[in-house]
Amino acid sequence: MNDPRWCRWHKGIGPDTALVGVIETGSGPGGMLYACSRCRKRHGLTPLVDHPADSDGSPSDYPRVRT
Numbered sequence: 001m002n003d004p005r006w007c008r009w010h011k012g013i014g015p016d017t018a019l020v021g022v023i024e025t026g027s028g029p030g031g032m033l034y035a036c037s038r039c040r041k042r043h044g045l046t047p048l049v050d051h052p053a054d055s056d057g058s059p060s061d062y063p064r065v066r067t
């Protein structure tokens with residue numbers, strides 16, 4: 001069961017978010033990035049649990065979302 005979380009891609013709360021990546025910030029634990037199902041489909045995001053074994057954990061469309 002997924003809790004409503006902040007969707008990084010549409011910048012709002014999504015009801016069906018999934019963790020799609022973890023960003024290393026260099027200090028602290030880094031960022032946990034969640035995306036709702038609509039944004040996952042739209043941006044081709046893969047849930048972190050489905051990333052390939054050699055993934056560094058960043059979202060599949062990163063760094064396009066980098067600001």
Ligand SMILES: [Zn+2]
Nearest residue numbers: 007010036039
């Ligand atoms: Zn979204």
